[in-house]
Amino acid sequence: xxxxxxxxxxxxxxxxxxxxxxxxxxxxxxxxxxxxxxxxxxxxxxxxxxxxxxxxxxxxxxxxxxxxxxxxxxxxxxxxxxxxxxxxxxxxxxxxxxxxxxxxxxxxxxxxxxxxxxxxxxxxxxxxxxxxxxxxxxxxxxxxxxxxxxxxxxxxxxxxxxxxxxxxxxxxxxxxxxxxxxxxxxxxxxxxxxxxxxxxxxxxxxxxxxxxxxxxxxxxxxxxxxxxxxxxxxxxxxxxxxxxxxxxxxxxxxxxxxxxxxxxxxxxxxxxxxxxxxxxxxxxxxxxxxxxxxxxxxxxxxxxxxxxxxxxxxxxxxx
Ligand SMILES: Cc1cc2nc3c(=O)[nH]c(=O)nc-3n(C[C@H](O)[C@H](O)[C@H](O)COP(=O)(O)OP(=O)(O)OC[C@H]3O[C@@H](n4cnc5c(N)ncnc54)[C@H](O)[C@@H]3O)c2cc1C
Numbered sequence: 001x002x003x004x005x006x007x008x009x010x011x012x013x014x015x016x017x018x019x020x021x022x023x024x025x026x027x028x029x030x031x032x033x034x035x036x037x038x039x040x041x042x043x044x045x046x047x048x049x050x051x052x053x054x055x056x057x058x059x060x061x062x063x064x065x066x067x068x069x070x071x072x073x074x075x076x077x078x079x080x081x082x083x084x085x086x087x088x089x090x091x092x093x094x095x096x097x098x099x100x101x102x103x104x105x106x107x108x109x110x111x112x113x114x115x116x117x118x119x120x121x122x123x124x125x126x127x128x129x130x131x132x133x134x135x136x137x138x139x140x141x142x143x144x145x146x147x148x149x150x151x152x153x154x155x156x157x158x159x160x161x162x163x164x165x166x167x168x169x170x171x172x173x174x175x176x177x178x179x180x181x182x183x184x185x186x187x188x189x190x191x192x193x194x195x196x197x198x199x200x201x202x203x204x205x206x207x208x209x210x211x212x213x214x215x216x217x218x219x220x221x222x223x224x225x226x227x228x229x230x231x232x233x234x235x236x237x238x239x240x241x242x243x244x245x246x247x248x249x250x251x252x253x254x255x256x257x258x259x260x261x262x263x264x265x266x267x268x269x270x271x272x273x274x275x276x277x278x279x280x281x282x283x284x285x286x287x288x289x290x291x292x293x294x295x296x297x298x299x300x301x302x303x304x305x306x307x308x309x310x311x312x313x314x315x316x317x318x319x
Contacts (some may be wrong), residue, residue: 202217
C-alpha cells in the first residue's frame with residue numbers, strides 16, 4: 001500500500017492531475033519522468049473496481065485492476081509525483097484546484113482524468129452482481145463466459161447491438177426485452193443471428209452462493225442464465241471541466257483535440273471523462289498523449305519567459 005502524502009504547501013505545481021485511474025497515472029508517470037513538479041489528487045473510486053480481473057491490456061491480461069493502480073502509484077511516486085487522497089470540487093481559472101474540505105493547490109496546467117459513472121437500472125440484484133457475472137463490455141469479459149447461457153437486459157438502446165456482438169461468444173444468448181421497445185428491424189436482426197427474445201418485464205436477477213442463477217420475470221418465470229450483460233447509462237464525471245466552461249459536443253461530452261486539450265487554455269482531459277469507449281489501455285494512452293502535449297506547452301512558456309529575461313539582461317548591458 002502506497003502511503004499518500006499530505007497536501008503540499010510549497011508553491012505552484014507544474015501540473016495537477018485529478019484522478020488516478022489509468023489515464024491520470026500514466027500522464028503523471030510521463031510528467032514525473034519529464035522532471036515536472038506534479039500532484040495527483042484521487043478520490044479512490046476507479047470505474048472497474050467491482051471487477052476482480054482486467055482483460056485486454058497487453059502483458060496485464062487477467063490481472064487485478066486494483067493491483068494495476070497500486071503498481072502505477074508506486075511507479076509515479078518514484079519520480080517524485082505527490083499522491084494526495086481527496087476529492088476536488090472546483091477548479092478556478094488560473095489555476096487553483098480546490099479540494100473538498102482541504103487545501104487549494106496552485107497549478108500551471110491541469111489534467112482532468114476523473115472517469116465516468118455507470119448508472120445502473122433499479123432492478124433488484126443488478127447492483128450486487130455488477131462486475132461479477134453482470135457485465136457490460138464483451139471485449140473485457142465475454143471470453144470468460146464463452147459458450148455459456150447468456151442474458152442481455154433491454155435497458156438501453158445499445159442493448160440490441162450488445163446482444164448481436166455477444167453472439168460471437170455464445171450460441172445461447174437470450175435478449176430480455178424488459179422495457180425496451182424493439183423495432184421490427186431489431187427483432188429481425190436478433191432472430192436472424194439466432195438470439196431468443198423473451199418478452200416481459202424483468203423482476204430481478206436471481207443468485208445462489210454469490211453466482212447468477214437466472215433472470216426472473218414479473219410473471220414469475222425464471223430463465224436460467226450463467227451471466228448477464230447490460231449497457232449502463234454512462235455519465236461523465238466532468239463537472240470540473242464544465243464548471244470551467246469547456247466546450248461540449250451535441251451529446252454533452254466535453255470535446256478535446258487529439259492530445260486531450262480542451263477549449264479552455266491550460267486544461268486537458270483524458271480517459272473516460274471525455275471518451276466512454278476508452279478501455280484501460282486506451283485511457284492510459286490518452287494520459288500519455290496529454291502528458292506529452294502538456295510538457296510541450298509548459299516548455300513553450302518556459303522558453304518565452306527565458307527569452308524575455310535574456311533580452312532584458314542584454315538590454316541592461318548584461319547586468
Ligand atoms: C465492471 C467493469 C469492468 C471493466 N473491465 C475492464 C477490463 O477488463 N478491461 C478494460 O480495459 N476496461 C474495463 N473496464 C473499463 C475501465 O474501467 C475504464 O476503461 C477505465 O477505468 C478508465 O480509466 P480512467 O482513468 O479514465 O477512469 P477511472 O479508472 O474511473 O479513474 C478515475 C479516478 O478519478 C477519481 N475521481 C473522480 N472524480 C474525482 C474528483 N472530483 N476528485 C478527485 N478524484 C476524482 C475516481 O475516484 C477514480 O479513482 C471496466 C469497467 C467496468 C464498469
